[in-house]
Amino acid sequence: MTSELPVLAGIDGSRDGLIALTWAASYAVLHGAPLHAVYIVDDDQQSPPGAPLEGPDDGTEVLDDALRELERIGFRSASLEVRHGHPAQVLLELAERSIALVVGRRGMGGFAELVLGSTSQVCTALSTDVPLIVVPDTWDPAAPARGxxxxxxxxxxxxxxxxxxxxxxxxxxxxxxxxxxxxxxxxxxxxxxxxxxxxxxxxxxxxxxxxxxxxxxxxxxxxxxxxxxxxxxxxxxxxxxxxxxxxxxxxxxxxxxxxxxxxxxxxxxxxxxxxxxxxxxxxxxxxx
Structure with missing residues (x-):
C-alpha cells in the first residue's frame, strides 16, 4: 500500500516525542507514506513569574534532535517543520491532510491535551476521522513485534x-x-x-x-x-x-x-x- 498523504508526528523536544517519532516512521514505511514531523511553538505560553528570561524558541534544537533520531534508525523520507500556535489545534488541522496522527503520551509540550486534557479538547479531536495513535514511553522500538x-x-x-x-x-x-x-x-x-x-x-x-x-x-x-x-x-x-x-x-x-x-x-x-x-x-x- 502507498499513500501520498503523510503520517503526521507531533514532536515536542521530549523523549516521548522521539519514541513516537520512531513509531510514526515505522507506520509510514508500512503504508508507503512520507513522514511529516511538526514542532509547534506556543506563543501564548507565558514563563512563570520570576523565571529567567530565555531567548525565543525557534525549534532548531528540537528539529536537530529529531533528525538525529531519524538518521539513527535509517529513515530518510521525512519533512520537518516548525509551526506557531496552539499545539493541539495546529496538529488537528494538519491531521485532516494526513493518514494518521502520532503523539507521545507524556510530552513536555501541549500535545497531551489531545487525549489527556480537558473534555473540550478531546471532543475537538473527535471531529476528525484520522487515526490518533498515542505512544507510551514504555514502548521499546527495538523489541520484536508480538504479532x-x-x-x-x-x-x-x-x-x-x-x-x-x-x-x-x-x-x-x-x-x-x-x-x-x-x-x-x-x-x-x-x-x-x-x-x-x-x-x-x-x-x-x-x-x-x-x-x-x-x-x-x-x-x-x-x-x-x-x-x-x-x-x-x-x-x-x-x-x-x-x-x-x-x-x-x-x-x-x-x-x-x-x-x-x-x-x-x-x-x-x-x-x-x-x-x-x-x-x-x-x-x-x-x-x-
Whole structure:
C-alpha cells in the first residue's frame, strides 16, 4: 500500500516525542507514506513569574534532535517543520491532510491535551476521522513485534471503524487479532434474581454472541488473520490495560453505548492511556 498523504508526528523536544517519532516512521514505511514531523511553538505560553528570561524558541534544537533520531534508525523520507500556535489545534488541522496522527503520551509540550486534557479538547479531536495513535514511553522500538493487536469491542455500529482498522493493520503486519468485550456485572446484572444457576453466566453468553456478531464478517474477509475472542467480567479499561502488556497495539473507538464509549471522553480515556504498556490507536467515527 502507498499513500501520498503523510503520517503526521507531533514532536515536542521530549523523549516521548522521539519514541513516537520512531513509531510514526515505522507506520509510514508500512503504508508507503512520507513522514511529516511538526514542532509547534506556543506563543501564548507565558514563563512563570520570576523565571529567567530565555531567548525565543525557534525549534532548531528540537528539529536537530529529531533528525538525529531519524538518521539513527535509517529513515530518510521525512519533512520537518516548525509551526506557531496552539499545539493541539495546529496538529488537528494538519491531521485532516494526513493518514494518521502520532503523539507521545507524556510530552513536555501541549500535545497531551489531545487525549489527556480537558473534555473540550478531546471532543475537538473527535471531529476528525484520522487515526490518533498515542505512544507510551514504555514502548521499546527495538523489541520484536508480538504479532498481536487487541481491539475493544462494544457492539456499536460506530465501533466497526475500530474493528476494520485493526483487521487492516493485522493483515498488513501478519499479526493476529484479539477481540475483547468486557462486562461489568454491577451495571448489567444488579439483581441476583436475573440468574439462578451458579454454573451459568448469561452475561458471558451474551458477550460471546456480541463478539461473534462483530467479528465473523471480518474473519471471512480476512481469513489469513488469526482471531481470538475474550469475554471478560471486569472494567473495560482494566481489561485493555492488562491485554496491552502482550500486544503491539490496542485499538479503541466509536461512540457506542457501553463503557468503551467513555474511552473518548474523560477519566476512562486518561486511565487507559496512562496505563497501557503499548501504543493505543483511537479510531474516530465521522457521521455521514
Amino acid at each position: 498481536r493487536i487487541v481491539v475493544g469491542i462494544d457492539g456499536s455500529v460506530e465501533g466497526q471503524d475500530a474493528v476494520r482498522y485493526a483487521f487492516e493493520l493485522a493483515a498488513a503486519t501478519h499479526a493476529g487479532i484479539v477481540g475483547v468485550h468486557a462486562v461489568e456485572l454491577r451495571e448489567n446484572y444488579p439483581d441476583p434474581r436475573v440468574w439462578l444457576d451458579p454454573d451459568r453466566q448469561p452475561w458471558i453468553d451474551q458477550s460471546d454472541e456480541l463478539l461473534a456478531q462483530t467479528l465473523d464478517g471480518w474473519t471471512a474477509k480476512y481469513p489469513e488473520v488469526a482471531v481470538q475472542r475474550h469475554s471478560v467480567t471486569d472494567h473495560p479499561v482494566l481489561v485493555l490495560a492488562r491485554e496491552s502488556a502482550a500486544a503491539d497495539l490496542v485499538v479503541v473507538g466509536g461512540v457506542g453505548q457501553t463503557a468503551f464509549s467513555e474511552l473518548r471522553l474523560g477519566s476512562v480515556a486518561r486511565g487507559l492511556l496512562y496505563h497501557s504498556q503499548c501504543p493505543v490507536a483511537v479510531i474516530h467515527h465521522r457521521e455521514p
